[in-house]
Amino acid sequence: MRIAHVSDGYLPRMGGIERQVQGLTHAQLTAGHDVEIVTSVSPDDRATRVPVRGPERSGGRPGAIRYLTTFSGRDTVLAGGYDLVHVHASCASPLAWLTAASSIRAGLPTVVTTHSFWSWANPIFRGFDVALDWRSWPVTWTSVSQVAADSVAQVARPSADRPILLIPNGVDPELWRPDRLPRQRDRVVLVSVMRLATRKRPLHLLKMLRAVRERTPAGMALEVRIIGDGPKRAAMEAYLRRHRMADWVQLTGQLSQPEIRRVFDDADVYLSPAVLETFGIAALEARCAGLPVVAFGQTGVSDFIDDERNGLLVDTDAGFVDAVTRLACSAADRERLTAHNLATESGFTWPNVLRACDRAYAEAFDRVGRASGVPGPAWLPVPGR
Numbered sequence: 001m002r003i004a005h006v007s008d009g010y011l012p013r014m015g016g017i018e019r020q021v022q023g024l025t026h027a028q029l030t031a032g033h034d035v036e037i038v039t040s041v042s043p044d045d046r047a048t049r050v051p052v053r054g055p056e057r058s059g060g061r062p063g064a065i066r067y068l069t070t071f072s073g074r075d076t077v078l079a080g081g082y083d084l085v086h087v088h089a090s091c092a093s094p095l096a097w098l099t100a101a102s103s104i105r106a107g108l109p110t111v112v113t114t115h116s117f118w119s120w121a122n123p124i125f126r127g128f129d130v131a132l133d134w135r136s137w138p139v140t141w142t143s144v145s146q147v148a149a150d151s152v153a154q155v156a157r158p159s160a161d162r163p164i165l166l167i168p169n170g171v172d173p174e175l176w177r178p179d180r181l182p183r184q185r186d187r188v189v190l191v192s193v194m195r196l197a198t199r200k201r202p203l204h205l206l207k208m209l210r211a212v213r214e215r216t217p218a219g220m221a222l223e224v225r226i227i228g229d230g231p232k233r234a235a236m237e238a239y240l241r242r243h244r245m246a247d248w249v250q251l252t253g254q255l256s257q258p259e260i261r262r263v264f265d266d267a268d269v270y271l272s273p274a275v276l277e278t279f280g281i282a283a284l285e286a287r288c289a290g291l292p293v294v295a296f297g298q299t300g301v302s303d304f305i306d307d308e309r310n311g312l313l314v315d316t317d318a319g320f321v322d323a324v325t326r327l328a329c330s331a332a333d334r335e336r337l338t339a340h341n342l343a344t345e346s347g348f349t350w351p352n353v354l355r356a357c358d359r360a361y362a363e364a365f366d367r368v369g370r371a372s373g374v375p376g377p378a379w380l381p382v383p384g385r
Contacts, residue, residue, distance in 0.1 A: 025037055148279070
C-alpha cells in the first residue's frame with residue numbers, strides 16, 4: 001500500500017509525535033509498504049530511512065515547523081498518488097487538519113491519529129464542527145491511548161459501531177533489553193526523560209524531588225538523572241543552584257538511545273511527572289528496561305502501567321512524592337516491581353501496532369466504499385503487561 005504520513009513536526013525535531021511517526025513508518029517500510037512522510041519541517045536526510053517531503057532548507061533553527069508551508073504540504077499529499085492518508089495531529093496542527101479535510105473531499109481513505117488531549121480545546125473544535133460539519137466526515141478516528149481517545153470522544157461523539165480506535169506507540173524490546181548493574185540498598189538512582197518544557201512539568205519535578213530528599217534518610221545516596229533539553233533548562237539550573245541540589249540532581253541534556261539505555265541500567269525508578277501525558281513513550285521504554293514507573297493515573301501511561309504491578313500510579317503531586325519516597329526507602333518494593341517488568345512483555349511491540357493500523361486502514365477504506373486488501377484484527381496488549 002502507498003501511504004502518506006502527514007505530521008506538522010518531524011525529525012530532527014524530537015517529541016512524541018515525531019518519535020511515533022518515525023517508528024511506525026520504519027515498521028511499515030520493513031513490512032513492505034510504500035511509505036512517505038509529509039511535514040512542515042525541513043527534512044534531515046540523516047534522521048530517517050523513510051522518504052520525507054518537506055520545505056527546502058532555508059537556514060533557521062533545525063527542526064522548526066514552517067507553518068507558511070502548510071498549503072504546499074497539503075498539495076503535495078493530494079498530488080502524491082497515495083492509497084491512504086494517515087494524519088498525525090495535536091490540537092494545533094494546521095498541516096494535519098487542512099490535509100485531512102482536503103483528502104476526505106478528494107475521496108481518499110483517511111485516518112486521523114490524535115496525539116494530545118482535547119479537553120481545553122473542546123470549545124474550539126465544536127466551533128469548527130458548526131462551520132465545517134467535520135464530525136460527519138468519513139474519517140477513521142484513532143488515538144494513541146485510551147485517555148486521549150476519551151478526550152476526543154467528548155467532541156467527536158463516535159457511534160457504537162465505529163468507536164475511536166487505538167494506535168498506540170510502539171517499542172522494539174530488544175533495544176531496551178537491560179544489562180543491569182549491581183544495585184546497592186543505600187544508593188537509589190531516579191531517572192526521567194522529557195523535553196524540558198512547561199507541559200512536561202520539569203520544575204514541578206524538582207520541587208517534588210526536593211520534598212523526597214527531605215523525607216529520606218540522610219545516609220541514603222539519592223541520585224537523579226533528568227535526560228532531555230528544552231526552554232526550561234536555564235530555570236531548572238537556577239532552581240538547583242538556589243536549593244543546593246546540583247550535587248545530586250544531574251541534567252544530562254539530550255542523549256542517544258544507547259546512552260539512555262545505559263543510564264537505565266544504573267537506575268532504580270523512572271519518574272513521569274506530566275499530567276497531560278497522552279502516552280509516555282519514554283516511560284514505556286523504561287518499563288521495558290525493567291524500571292518501576294511512578295506516574296499519574298489519569299495519563300496515557302496507565303495503558304501500560306498497572307498500579308502495584310509494574311509501577312505506582314498517583315493522583316496528586318503529594319501522592320507522587322509519597323510514591324517516590326516509598327520506593328526510595330523500600331528495596332523490596334523496587335525489586336518486586338522490577339522483577340515483574342523483566343519477566344513480562346509490555347505488548348506494545350511494532351507488530352502489534354501494525355495490526356492496529358491494519359484495522360484502522362480497513363475501516364478507512366470501508367468508509368469511502370473501497371476494498372483495502374488489508375486484514376483488520378483488533379489490537380490487544382499481551383496479558384500481564
